[in-house]
Amino acid sequence: MRNACAFAHKKSPETCQPLHPQAAARFFGPHGMGIDAAAICLIMALQRFYRENTMSIFTKHDSKRLLAVLLASVILALNINTFVQTGGLYPGGVTGLTILLQRIALRYFGIHLSFAVVNTLFNLVPVYIGFRYIGKRFTLYSCICILLTGVLTDLLPQYVITYDTLLISIFGGIINGFAISLCLLADTTTGGTDFVAIHLSRSKGIDAWNLVLAFNVTLLATAGLLFGWDKALYSIFFQFATTHVIQVLYRRYQKKTLFIVTERPGEVCEALYAACHHGATVLHGEGSYGHGEKNVVYTVVSGDEGHTALLAAKNADPDAFINVIKTQELSGLFYQRPTD
Numbered sequence: 001m002r003n004a005c006a007f008a009h010k011k012s013p014e015t016c017q018p019l020h021p022q023a024a025a026r027f028f029g030p031h032g033m034g035i036d037a038a039a040i041c042l043i044m045a046l047q048r049f050y051r052e053n054t055m056s057i058f059t060k061h062d063s064k065r066l067l068a069v070l071l072a073s074v075i076l077a078l079n080i081n082t083f084v085q086t087g088g089l090y091p092g093g094v095t096g097l098t099i100l101l102q103r104i105a106l107r108y109f110g111i112h113l114s115f116a117v118v119n120t121l122f123n124l125v126p127v128y129i130g131f132r133y134i135g136k137r138f139t140l141y142s143c144i145c146i147l148l149t150g151v152l153t154d155l156l157p158q159y160v161i162t163y164d165t166l167l168i169s170i171f172g173g174i175i176n177g178f179a180i181s182l183c184l185l186a187d188t189t190t191g192g193t194d195f196v197a198i199h200l201s202r203s204k205g206i207d208a209w210n211l212v213l214a215f216n217v218t219l220l221a222t223a224g225l226l227f228g229w230d231k232a233l234y235s236i237f238f239q240f241a242t243t244h245v246i247q248v249l250y251r252r253y254q255k256k257t258l259f260i261v262t263e264r265p266g267e268v269c270e271a272l273y274a275a276c277h278h279g280a281t282v283l284h285g286e287g288s289y290g291h292g293e294k295n296v297v298y299t300v301v302s303g304d305e306g307h308t309a310l311l312a313a314k315n316a317d318p319d320a321f322i323n324v325i326k327t328q329e330l331s332g333l334f335y336q337r338p339t340d
Contacts, residue, residue, distance in 0.1 A: 062137075068186035069145050075179040076145075076190065077152035080115075083172030084238075085158050087165045088231040090223045091176060092216040092239045094122045094192030100223055107227075116150030119191075126195035133199045141188035142195070149190070169234045173241025180242065181249035201253075202336070251303030255327035255334075258299050258306075260313050262320040265295040268313050272297070275312035276305045277335055300327060300334065 080099075083089070090096040098119040105111040123146050130139030162168060183190050189198075193212045200211070216239060224232035247254075262268050265282045272280055280299035287294050301309045306324060313320055 065141060065186045065188070066144070068182050069141050069188055070148065072179045072182040072186075072190070073145050073148040074152060075175060075182070076149045077156055079172055079175045079179065080149075080153050081156050081158045082161055083168045083175065086160050086163065087168035087172065087234065087238075088227070089165075089169060089172065089238050090220060090232065090235040092219070092242070093190075093194070093212070094119060094126070095190070096216070096219050096235075097192075098122060100219060100226075103227065114150075115153040116147070119150045119153075120146065123191045126192055129199050130195045133203060134195065138188055139195075141186070142183075142191050145183055145188060146191040165231075165234050166237070169237035170241050173238040174245055176238070177242035177245025178249070181246050184246070184250040184252070251306075252337075254303030255330050256301055256303055256306040256309075257325045257327045258297070258301065258309055258313070259323040259325070260297040260299075260317075260320050261294055261322075262297060262313070262317045263295065264317040264320075265297050267316040268297050268320065271312040271316035272299055272301075272309055275308050276301050277337075278305075278309070279335075300330060302337070 080095070084091060084099065090100060098115060101118055102113050102115065105113045127139060127143060130142060180190055189195065193215060197209055197212050220232045220235055223235070260268055269280045269282065272278055278299055278301050280297045283296040283298055285294045285296055286292070297313070299309070310322060310324065313322055
């Protein structure tokens with residue numbers, strides 16, 4: 001414990017006082033058993049990071065970002081304590097792994113584990129990956145979401161809305177997807193496998209979402225073997241609904257191709273770069289009706305930049321003819337907005 005304190009405050013272990021067990025129990029809730037130095041180290045490190053970087057991190061724009069993270073955390077905790085727990089379902093990622101471990105400990109060992117503590121411990125390595133390779137501000141807000149969701153899940157009472165497992169799977173998945181999308185739109189995540197997937201996608205060019213799918217399949221297979229296949233199969237509906245909502249609401253990693261027929265290719269290219277920081281290729285052609293010379297500006301932008309690019313092109317040339325196509329696959333250099 002002293003070493004954890006020394007790490008968080010940059011002091012020698014001899015000058016640090018260990019955290020009193022009762023203080024730790026008050027912080028982590030009534031079910032805070034299993035607290036160890038690793039979890040406390042994470043809390044202290046975040047406190048230190050906050051003190052050292054508050055002035056450089058938080059801006060007026062970040063107030064909306066923080067509000068989105070707080071709202072998403074409340075929604076996630078309520079969803080776990082209503083739909084997920086009532087239906088006996090298993091969400092994907094680290095959240096599902098935490099719930100699975102809680103149920104294993106309760107059924108086979110009679111031990112009630114704190115969701116906050118277990119979820120925080122499982123997120124230690126992903127958080128390190130986020131700080132090291134993705135972005136400090138991005139990871140800091142993710143940590144807020146992880147910690148607040150865990151604490152609220154332990155503190156808020158469980159409430160039953162319906163016992164219909166199919167309804168729970170569908171509407172619980174929709175709510176879960178909305179909360180995750182809220183975090184993604186605020187340029188943060190709910191933690192867990194998202195960190196690993198983003199890192200591998202950016203640095204290695206690996207389609208890491210297939211790895212996440214494999215992880216979730218293993219999770220559901222384990223849950224089915226231990227607790228019955230009906231809940232595991234219903235969890236597929238839950239995860240499918242979550243994924244579909246995210247695909248509809250969050251489109252940053254989707255791509256759109258724009259073909260812009262214009263007589264002002266230079267102005268259009270400049271407008272696109274100013275709006276989206278994407279380059280373009282100018283193709284020279286001929287109109288089939290009037291046989292006049294035509295220029296086609298070809299560019300690819302992120303899904304959430306499609307409307308911005310369209311408006312920029314129309315402002316540069318109101319008479320431009322624009323065709324927007326959903327891009328299925330892309331290979332080569334593509335500018336991706338950096339994560340702070």
